[in-house]
Each structure stands twice: as C-alpha cells, then as structure tokens.
Amino acid sequence: MPAFDYDQLSLEELEQIEKEVKKAIASFHSRKRKEAIAKMNDVAKELGFSSATDVFGTEPSKKKFRSDVVPFYRNPENHNQVCGKRGRKPAWFNELKKRGFTDDQLKIENQK
Structure with a gap:
C-alpha cells in the first residue's frame, strides 16, 4: 500500500476520502456475501x-436497531x-442527583 501524507489535505478532502472508503468497504462486503451465497448454493x-x-431456511431479516439516543x-x-x-x-447524572439536583433541573429544555 503506498504511503500517503494525509496531513497535507483539507478537512473536506479527508471527509470525501472517508466517504469513498466507507462506500468501498460496503461494496466489498456485499460482493463477498454474494460469493458466499453462490458457493453455499453450489454445495x-x-x-x-x-x-x-x-438447508438454512429463509434469509435472516435485518435486525432493527434503536435509533440514536436523543439527548434529554x-x-x-x-x-x-x-x-x-x-x-x-x-x-x-447520579452525582448531581446526590447533590440535590432534580430531574427537571437537568432536562435540556429547562436550562438556559
């Protein structure tokens, strides 16, 4: 793998590279999964x-993950x-409760 000086790039360039790498990784996993399924079908x-x-039943459904935690x-x-x-x-949170803060005082909507 060639050496590359990332220190010379701007934030926008680095974020673009990151986006492209994530896309390439997802594509790689997709190809490998298809290859594995084809091999399993042959066997x-x-x-x-x-x-x-x-042999294995239907394809597993995608797990449903909870959405990101919304700060409260x-x-x-x-x-x-x-x-x-x-x-x-x-x-x-627990330390502030011990010091006498209430849940209402810690809510984001009640803070200035």
Whole structure:
C-alpha cells in the first residue's frame, strides 16, 4: 500500500476520502456475501437440495436497531455531558442527583 501524507489535505478532502472508503468497504462486503451465497448454493445442490435456503431456511431479516439516543438531560456544569431518557444514567447524572439536583433541573429544555 503506498504511503500517503494525509496531513497535507483539507478537512473536506479527508471527509470525501472517508466517504469513498466507507462506500468501498460496503461494496466489498456485499460482493463477498454474494460469493458466499453462490458457493453455499453450489454445495447445497451437490447434496441434493435446490438451494442453500432449503438447508438454512429463509434469509435472516435485518435486525432493527434503536435509533440514536436523543439527548434529554444535560449537565448544567458541563454542557458537553448529555444523556438520553432510557437506559442507565451516567456517573455525572447520579452525582448531581446526590447533590440535590432534580430531574427537571437537568432536562435540556429547562436550562438556559
């Protein structure tokens, strides 16, 4: 792999390269998956099945992931620290609660 000096590029150029690399990686995985399915179908046919689907069942559905956490609470002392409503609360949230802050005071909408 050729050496490349990324320090000489602008942020826009680096972001464009990142976008192109992500696209290339996704394309690579897609090609490899298609190759694997074709090989599995060939083996399944050799064993007397019509396709790999007969052996393994239907293709798995895409898992549904939760969307990104929407910030709901913010540390009034450090606005870079935020958290959502669901799940375990971070240490800074619990520490502020121990110091007497209420949930309403920590809500982003109630802070100036």
